[in-house]
Amino acid sequence: MRYMIIVKATADSEAGVMPPDSLLAEMAAFHERLARAGVLLDASGLKPSANGWRVRYDGGKRSVIDGPFTESKELIAGYTLIQAASREEAMEWTQRFPNPAIDGGQSEIEVRPLFELDDFAPSDAIGRFRKLEQAR
Structure with missing residues (x-):
């Protein structure tokens, strides 16, 4: 199963404050362990x-809304995508994730499983997605 580790945005990340080298080194070491595994x-x-935008839908009409967006607690500052054999394995890895707070203070990550094609009933549309997956 695939899992996305979602790093929540903060006022610092939204202000473009770059993480200190010590945090980047911690993150690099963690991601190297994930890669080795x-x-x-x-x-x-x-x-x-x-630097981003949103597309708002109203039926068939679309409109573009440029950032910045105000609620940083609802935004994502980064992600890590892993493939684990079980929820338990994914949880073990995520509990080792370095504290992403620039100041080492309070922060939070969110972990969500991704849908797999097997989660859906067979259909023509799912068959098309399978072909796309095979082409990658």
């Missing part, structure tokens, strides 16, 4: 929401 799929930090 064969569970790391992807990981990256995200630029502040001021």
Whole structure:
């Protein structure tokens, strides 16, 4: 199963404050351990929401809303995507995740399992997604 470890944004990350080298070194060491164990799929930090946008849908109409967005506690500053054999294994890895707070203070990560194609009933649409998956 794949799991996304979601690092929540903070006022610092939204202000573009770069993490100190000590935190980057901790994160690098953790991600190296994930890679050696064969569970790391992807990981990256995200630029502040001021560099992004949202697309709002109203039926068939779309509108673009440029960042920044005000509620930093609802934003994502980065992610790590892992593949684990079980929820328990994913939980073990995530409990080792370094504290992402720039100041080493309070912070929070969120972990969510990704849907797999097997979670859905067979259909033509799911078959199309399977073909895309095989093409990667």
